[in-house]
Amino acid sequence: MHDFLKRLPKAELHLHIEGSLEPELMFALAERNGVSLPYASVEEVRSAYDFTDLQSFLDLYFQGMSVLRTAEDFHDLAMDYFRRASDEGVVHVEMHVDPQAHLARGVELPVVMEGLSLARRRAQRELGMSTALIMAFLRDRPAEEAIAVMESAAPYWEMLDAVGLDSAERGNPPAKFVEVFERARQLGIARVAHAGEEGPPAYIREALDLLDVSRIDHGVRCLEDPDLVARLRDEGVVLTVCPLSNVRLRVVERMTDHPLPQLLDAGLRLTLNSDDPAYFGGGMLANFTACHEAFGWSKEIFIQLAETAIDAAFISEARRLELHRQLAACH
Numbered sequence: 001m002h003d004f005l006k007r008l009p010k011a012e013l014h015l016h017i018e019g020s021l022e023p024e025l026m027f028a029l030a031e032r033n034g035v036s037l038p039y040a041s042v043e044e045v046r047s048a049y050d051f052t053d054l055q056s057f058l059d060l061y062f063q064g065m066s067v068l069r070t071a072e073d074f075h076d077l078a079m080d081y082f083r084r085a086s087d088e089g090v091v092h093v094e095m096h097v098d099p100q101a102h103l104a105r106g107v108e109l110p111v112v113m114e115g116l117s118l119a120r121r122r123a124q125r126e127l128g129m130s131t132a133l134i135m136a137f138l139r140d141r142p143a144e145e146a147i148a149v150m151e152s153a154a155p156y157w158e159m160l161d162a163v164g165l166d167s168a169e170r171g172n173p174p175a176k177f178v179e180v181f182e183r184a185r186q187l188g189i190a191r192v193a194h195a196g197e198e199g200p201p202a203y204i205r206e207a208l209d210l211l212d213v214s215r216i217d218h219g220v221r222c223l224e225d226p227d228l229v230a231r232l233r234d235e236g237v238v239l240t241v242c243p244l245s246n247v248r249l250r251v252v253e254r255m256t257d258h259p260l261p262q263l264l265d266a267g268l269r270l271t272l273n274s275d276d277p278a279y280f281g282g283g284m285l286a287n288f289t290a291c292h293e294a295f296g297w298s299k300e301i302f303i304q305l306a307e308t309a310i311d312a313a314f315i316s317e318a319r320r321l322e323l324h325r326q327l328a329a330c331h
């Protein structure tokens with residue numbers, strides 16, 4: 001099964017590029033940029049990754065990204081992840097990026113975009129990997145700040161495959177970001193949002209009704225609201241589920257408690273993703289493997305999940321066809 005899961009052409013739709021920063025690269029960049037870290041070793045960093053909830057993770061996630069200062073850093077960060085993912089059989093990556101987290105540290109948008117663009121071109125050329133970019137807004141920051149970032153990103157609108165909504169969910173409902181998402185819609189930019197990770201099912205409804213999103217990131221708490229589950233099924237809304245993330249952030253206690261089997265039984269369209277692989281114990285292959293171990297899923301289920309990811313990806317129809325062909329050839 002491991003060989004099959006590795007060979008399976010996997011499209012990743014939910015990945016925070018800053019959450020792919022492995023401790024080894026964190027130390028290398030800290031040294032290159034003269035940034036001091038509150039850790040003595042790579043082992044010490046890893047042992048600090050013992051989270052109690054989303055906020056306890058976000059604190060270390062924002063601290064970790066302090067080593068990212070130059071376009072070269074963002075390039076190295078993304079290439080490091082693309083190479084690892086490619087080795088695991090990932091053929092397409094859609095990455096969220098958090099511009100506000102960098103602006104707050106004096107790292108301007110062109111630095112971030114230039115580094116990531118360089119890495120994306122290189123991934124295409126050297127790994128045959130397609131990528132997409134999702135500019136995310138930090139929902140615990142003011143809506144006005146998100147609007148200002150959206151406007152200042154005008155030179156990069158063409159490069160954006162979608163806008164997203166992430167960071168601390170509770171108390172920061174999608175309704176807060178109606179204006180900036182409406183602006184994205186007017187500009188013809190697709191929309192996604194984290195909802196129903198720690199927040200209530202009502203936030204999933206809001207994301208659909210008020211932000212007009214085409215996918216829900218996480219969404220696992222929809223099961224608390226049967227009418228919402230029926231709606232998600234009827235409308236074919238895709239949930240980008242991140243099983244190891246949910247365990248590490250204690251959305252669920254253990255993998256065997258994860259609601260993925262119920263979500264699947266409910267007829268929902270699901271994909272498996274790594275979220276923040278450097279912080280949550282592994283990338284795409286680890287997430288697929290953990291599902292196999294916890295639920296004993298057959299190859300057919302993994303093929304179905306891989307198929308849904310290809311169908312829901314922000315890619316050209318030509319690329320979609322190519323990935324469907326790769327998937328058909330692997331089994």
Ligand code: ADE
Binds near residue numbers: 054168
């Ligand atoms: N930012 C990075 N990872 C996140 C997650 N799992 N939820 C919300 N915001 C995030």
Ligand code: ZN
Binds near residue numbers: 275
């Ligand atoms: Zn996420």
